[in-house]
Amino acid sequence: MMLRMFTKVNVKRLIMLLAITVVSAAVMTGCSGKPEGERSEVTIGELTQRLKQAVKLEELKQRDKETLKRLYRLGDEEVEDFVLYTDVSNVKADEVAVIQAKDAAQAERVKQYVSKRIDAQTAKFKDYRPEEYGLIQKHVLKREGRFVLFAVSKDADRIEQVFDEALR
Incomplete structure (x- = not known):
């Protein structure tokens, strides 16, 4: 029983970690560079x-x-x-x-x-x-x-x- 609980806790942590990673990646992508479709300007x-x-x-x-x-x-x-x-x-x-x-x-x-x-x-x-x-x-x-x-x-x-x- 202790083993099952340990596995459930690890699974919950893994899901939480994945969710945080996905949200972080979305935030970083949204904040980087120019808006989609806009070119960087050459001099x-x-x-x-x-x-x-x-x-x-x-x-x-x-x-x-x-x-x-x-x-x-x-x-x-x-x-x-x-x-x-x-x-x-x-x-x-x-x-x-x-x-x-x-x-x-x-x-x-x-x-x-x-x-x-x-x-x-x-x-x-x-x-x-x-x-x-x-x-x-x-x-x-x-x-x-x-x-x-x-x-x-x-x-x-x-x-x-x-x-x-x-x-x-």
């Missing part, structure tokens, strides 16, 4: 490194805030961070921009401003340099969360692939 610096490894950006010049403002009419009120590469001369249309907006609403606005840049470049190169105009026609413009990608390049497809992979 512009990380994205730039990935782009440099995937495509040759050495032929382009990295630009500053003043150039971003001049080309896209964007400033600190919309943009949290960015990387912008353009051709050193004005005779080529090559351009790569990854812009991180302050929030999703700003990202949509950034995309609209980039569209205006595409229109300006299209008008500029249409009759002047047909081969560059062709590159512009094959541009990539997309938004993913707070990030906007704009690429005019013979490697635009690869740039888009790197962008997509980084933001998965």
Whole structure:
């Protein structure tokens, strides 16, 4: 009889221990990381490194805030961070921009401003340099969360692939 009672006590303890373990695991899972379905956000610096490894950006010049403002009419009120590469001369249309907006609403606005840049470049190169105009026609413009990608390049497809992979 004593043996049966000992077994019942052990079984109760084992059940209690399992219940505590399950509850603890549920609490720890609920408190860790971001909500389900939300991606961890990559930085512009990380994205730039990935782009440099995937495509040759050495032929382009990295630009500053003043150039971003001049080309896209964007400033600190919309943009949290960015990387912008353009051709050193004005005779080529090559351009790569990854812009991180302050929030999703700003990202949509950034995309609209980039569209205006595409229109300006299209008008500029249409009759002047047909081969560059062709590159512009094959541009990539997309938004993913707070990030906007704009690429005019013979490697635009690869740039888009790197962008997509980084933001998965």
